[in-house]
Amino acid sequence: MFDTALRPVHILYGTGALLVLLAGTTLGSYPSYLISLALINVIAAVGLNLLVGNSGQISLCHSSFMAIGAYGSSMLTAMFGLPFWLSIPCAALGAAAVGALLGMPARRLSGIYLALATLAFLQIVQIAIEESADFTGGVRGLDVPKAFFWPSVPVGPRSLFFVVAGACALSIWSAANLLKSKLGREINAARLSPHAAQALGVSVARVKLTAFALSAAYAGLAGGLLSLVVGFVEPNEFGISAALRQLTFIVVGGMGSLAGSVLGALALSGLPELLRSAKEYSDLASALILLASLLFMPRGLVTLWQHLTVRTVHPVARPNRSPAK
Amino acid sequence: MSTSFYLQLLIAGISVGSVYALVALAIVIPFKASGVLNFGQGELATVGAYAALVMIEAGLPYPLVAILVIGVGGLAGMAIERLLIRPIAGAPAFTLVIATFAIGLAIKSAISIHWGDTPHSISGPFGDDPLTLGTLRINPTSLWIVFCTVLVTLLLTGFFRYVRAGKAMRAVALNAEAASLMGIRINGVYRWAWAISAAIGALAGLLVAPVVGVNPEIGQLILRGLVAAVIGGFTSIIGAVVGGISVGLLETFAGVWVGGAMKNLTPFLVLLVLLAFRPQGLFGSREVYRV
Amino acid sequence: MTPRLELDCVSVRFGGVNAVQGLSLSVAPGEIRGLIGPNGAGKTTVINAITGAVRTSDGAVRLDGRDITRLPAHEISKLGVGRTFQHVEAFGEMSVLDNVLVGVGRATKGWILQYAFGTPHARHCERHLRRLAHETLEAFGLLDIRNARAADLPFGLLKKMDLARSIAAAPSLLLMDEPTSGMSEAEADSAIAAARILASSRGTTLLVVEHNMRVMMALAQRITVMQFGAVIAQGTPQEIQGNAIVIDAYLGTDDHEEGHDVVH
Numbered sequence: 001m002f003d004t005a006l007r008p009v010h011i012l013y014g015t016g017a018l019l020v021l022l023a024g025t026t027l028g029s030y031p032s033y034l035i036s037l038a039l040i041n042v043i044a045a046v047g048l049n050l051l052v053g054n055s056g057q058i059s060l061c062h063s064s065f066m067a068i069g070a071y072g073s074s075m076l077t078a079m080f081g082l083p084f085w086l087s088i089p090c091a092a093l094g095a096a097a098v099g100a101l102l103g104m105p106a107r108r109l110s111g112i113y114l115a116l117a118t119l120a121f122l123q124i125v126q127i128a129i130e131e132s133a134d135f136t137g138g139v140r141g142l143d144v145p146k147a148f149f150w151p152s153v154p155v156g157p158r159s160l161f162f163v164v165a166g167a168c169a170l171s172i173w174s175a176a177n178l179l180k181s182k183l184g185r186e187i188n189a190a191r192l193s194p195h196a197a198q199a200l201g202v203s204v205a206r207v208k209l210t211a212f213a214l215s216a217a218y219a220g221l222a223g224g225l226l227s228l229v230v231g232f233v234e235p236n237e238f239g240i241s242a243a244l245r246q247l248t249f250i251v252v253g254g255m256g257s258l259a260g261s262v263l264g265a266l267a268l269s270g271l272p273e274l275l276r277s278a279k280e281y282s283d284l285a286s287a288l289i290l291l292a293s294l295l296f297m298p299r300g301l302v303t304l305w306q307h308l309t310v311r312t313v314h315p316v317a318r319p320n321r322s323p324a325k
Numbered sequence: 326m327s328t329s330f331y332l333q334l335l336i337a338g339i340s341v342g343s344v345y346a347l348v349a350l351a352i353v354i355p356f357k358a359s360g361v362l363n364f365g366q367g368e369l370a371t372v373g374a375y376a377a378l379v380m381i382e383a384g385l386p387y388p389l390v391a392i393l394v395i396g397v398g399g400l401a402g403m404a405i406e407r408l409l410i411r412p413i414a415g416a417p418a419f420t421l422v423i424a425t426f427a428i429g430l431a432i433k434s435a436i437s438i439h440w441g442d443t444p445h446s447i448s449g450p451f452g453d454d455p456l457t458l459g460t461l462r463i464n465p466t467s468l469w470i471v472f473c474t475v476l477v478t479l480l481l482t483g484f485f486r487y488v489r490a491g492k493a494m495r496a497v498a499l500n501a502e503a504a505s506l507m508g509i510r511i512n513g514v515y516r517w518a519w520a521i522s523a524a525i526g527a528l529a530g531l532l533v534a535p536v537v538g539v540n541p542e543i544g545q546l547i548l549r550g551l552v553a554a555v556i557g558g559f560t561s562i563i564g565a566v567v568g569g570i571s572v573g574l575l576e577t578f579a580g581v582w583v584g585g586a587m588k589n590l591t592p593f594l595v596l597l598v599l600l601a602f603r604p605q606g607l608f609g610s611r612e613v614y615r616v
Numbered sequence: 617m618t619p620r621l622e623l624d625c626v627s628v629r630f631g632g633v634n635a636v637q638g639l640s641l642s643v644a645p646g647e648i649r650g651l652i653g654p655n656g657a658g659k660t661t662v663i664n665a666i667t668g669a670v671r672t673s674d675g676a677v678r679l680d681g682r683d684i685t686r687l688p689a690h691e692i693s694k695l696g697v698g699r700t701f702q703h704v705e706a707f708g709e710m711s712v713l714d715n716v717l718v719g720v721g722r723a724t725k726g727w728i729l730q731y732a733f734g735t736p737h738a739r740h741c742e743r744h745l746r747r748l749a750h751e752t753l754e755a756f757g758l759l760d761i762r763n764a765r766a767a768d769l770p771f772g773l774l775k776k777m778d779l780a781r782s783i784a785a786a787p788s789l790l791l792m793d794e795p796t797s798g799m800s801e802a803e804a805d806s807a808i809a810a811a812r813i814l815a816s817s818r819g820t821t822l823l824v825v826e827h828n829m830r831v832m833m834a835l836a837q838r839i840t841v842m843q844f845g846a847v848i849a850q851g852t853p854q855e856i857q858g859n860a861i862v863i864d865a866y867l868g869t870d871d872h873e874e875g876h877d878v879v880h
Contacts, residue, residue, distance in 0.1 A: 120594075181738060
């Protein structure tokens with residue numbers, strides 16, 4: 001009676017997760033660091049996909065919510081001595097609150113106007129960070145206090161990896177639950193046919209706002225974790241390049257598909273890191289990959305995968321359906 | 326604060342606003358014709374500035390450089406339209422938004438890779454020494470910018486009103502299907518719209534380079550240009566120009582009255598407020614809301 | 617007795633056009649009312665005005681005596697008003713089951729975190745929704761294709777799904793916009809029969825817009841006829857058939873639906 005996922009797919013996911021854990025704990029500190037960054041990208045991508053792919057709202061400011069998470073949790077720890085398992089959730093909640101605030105006018109906008117509004121918000125957050133140097137270190141950035149479980153119990157590198165992996169697993173699991181739930185159906189329905197959704201009792205306005213706040217929460221979580229893993233935050237990390245990169249993950253992976261976002265984020269995370277020394281090369285690569293994907297593979301990697309497996313269990317949003325009209 | 330100080334501010338505001346107006350025009354034209362908002366428009370200005378740099382360093386005289394830069398812009402616009410935009414022309418808004426963004430980022434990073442971080446500069450056509458008119462000290466480049474913008478505005482107005490290609494573009498903007506049924510080649514119109522818009526963008530880059538230097542961040546112009554376009558309602562030449570001048574004045578005076586940070590923040594706050602309460606801007610019509 | 621649905625001098629203006637002007641009608645609880653008229657008469661607009669999809673410029677809409685004119689569409693739906701769409705408006709990428717599940721969603725409430733973490737409450741609600749959805753799918757004979765993607769279905773089946781979807785949450789008033797268009801005669805008969813059974817067992821009031829006169833005459837207890845946004849006649853099917861004004865409205869506007877006899 002329940003439409004549950006295929007058993008073989010579960011085994012595959014499980015194996016993948018084990019491999020990631022294994023790699024992260026045995027390959028040495030730099031690979032572990034890279035994998036942590038990839039997992040953080042997954043968290044961010046999961047949130048962004050919910051908003052853009054499932055709810056159909058264009059957002060260019062996802063990285064701004066990451067910034068709120070990153071700076072927020074750093075400042076909460078520095079100023080109030082909160083341990084990471086308090087400061088990060090608080091910062092994520094803060095990001096969600098800001099997301100809800102932005103989501104209120106945003107849900108009434110469509111297409112390019114929404115893109116513009118989120119772009120404006122991105123710039124505002126950037127400038128705000130750069131100009132409040134007393135709090136945020138401005139353009140030069142901020143050193144993040146080392147993470148600790150309890151005031152005299154620091155979080156070692158291996159523990160930090162497990163924290164990140166755990167948060168990633170939690171994010172994927174919660175997003176999967178959401179998408180299968182009544183709320184998930186309503187989010188997709190509101191995108192596919194707002195009129196029909198309204199006629200069936202779904203408040204499209206409320207659902208869109210919820211999606212905005214939820215995606216901001218995931219971004220905030222990702223940002224908070226990022227600040228811990230890197231140990232340093234700067235506004236450059238959360239600008240338009242980052243926003244575009246995250247969009248690349250979900251477009252290449254397959255918009256609207258949770259598995260697609262995870263896949264896209266994992267597959268493409270390596271690149272920015274390998275090219276980290278030369279930001280321009282990283283940006284160029286991101287841009288070209290994105291363009292190539294839009295031109296030649298608009299439905300994303302996940303549809304290739306679906307041709308290989310026999311049955312689609314969860315319907316996938318095709319990018320050719322208008323996400324926002 | 327003397328009147329001459331405010332007059333100088335006014336001129337500075339109008340001058341910088343003129344550049345924004347040009348960018349806004351460059352944004353609005355292909356949007357009206359083909360429905361595509363080019364988020365990479367700012368980078369076309371960067372292309373213009375660097376093209377000018379190359380030519381000036383090669384020793385070409387300014388008038389020739391100006392003409393060539395406009396030409397380069399036009400060609401770039403046509404190439405982008407044909408190779409990158411037309412294949413995805415039917416795609417939903419989201420795809421077009423990030424595609425144009427990606428194009429812009431690709432151009433910007435390619436330029437950064439080639440020219441690196443070293444600052445370059447070119448001087449304005451009339452030198453950089455300020456003119457003295459009574460108590461006013463005015464940078465001749467500022468006047469030149471305003472002059473060029475006025476010229477472009479007049480030329481565009483004439484183009485859309487009297488030239489066949491321009492009238493065809495207006496027809497397509499109103500109703501593409503009807504226009505094509507009447508024999509207008511839509512693809513040709515799109516190509517011209519993008520060519521003109523890129524040419525104007527490149528010109529904007531050429532004009533602004535003496536003031537801000539030649540660097541990859543020139544593309545940031547697009548942000549102000551977008552604000553200007555929204556104020557103008559995305560509908561008309563006048564709208565774009567008024568929008569641009571407004572943003573320029575707003576920014577300049579905000580910088581003086583409220584301080585440095587607000588100067589940067591103001592255009593975006595204005596944009597957000599506009600989008601929240603009056604997305605159609607000053608001149609547009611109320612078609613924007615959904616649900 | 618308070619009418620289930622009452623329109624009191626309702627007008628709807630689009631730009632300069634009066635789609636509906638000064639329209640009044642009243643439907644008793646449990647009644648099956650037909651709404652007919654030539655194309656462009658404003659029938660779909662009336663439905664849109666009742667459901668809140670479109671804003672009325674004048675007049676009031678009342679449900680069981682309660683004024684719902686200014687309520688948002690989803691609120692009106694939650695008060696027990698369902699509707700089907702002339703062009704289905706299916707959630708194409710979703711399965712038939714999911715489409716119907718959206719329809720029954722009104723029956724439960726939950727919090728975001730409950731959904732996100734799969735709490736017992738959330739799972740319990742989901743089971744309840746699925747049970748309701750299954751019952752509805754079974755009643756319409758759609759159980760076999762419940763996992764099919766809606767966009768892959770032929771139009772006739774989509775109409776059935778639309779009907780199932782709108783009935784699943786047991787509305788007290790169901791507005792049907794050309795429910796049998798695109799269906800074969802057999803499909804139309806079975807769909808209408810199913811709707812009628814569900815309606816009579818639950819006491820649902822029906823307001824049906826139809827061009828298929830055979831269906832309309834057999835189904836409706838009373839019929840309201842519209843033209844140019846206003847009511848021109850009202851009565852039993854027999855009264856309407858012989859009504860000169862109605863005949864004139866159809867013949868006079870040169871409106872002949874293919875394959876349907878306007879006057880029998």
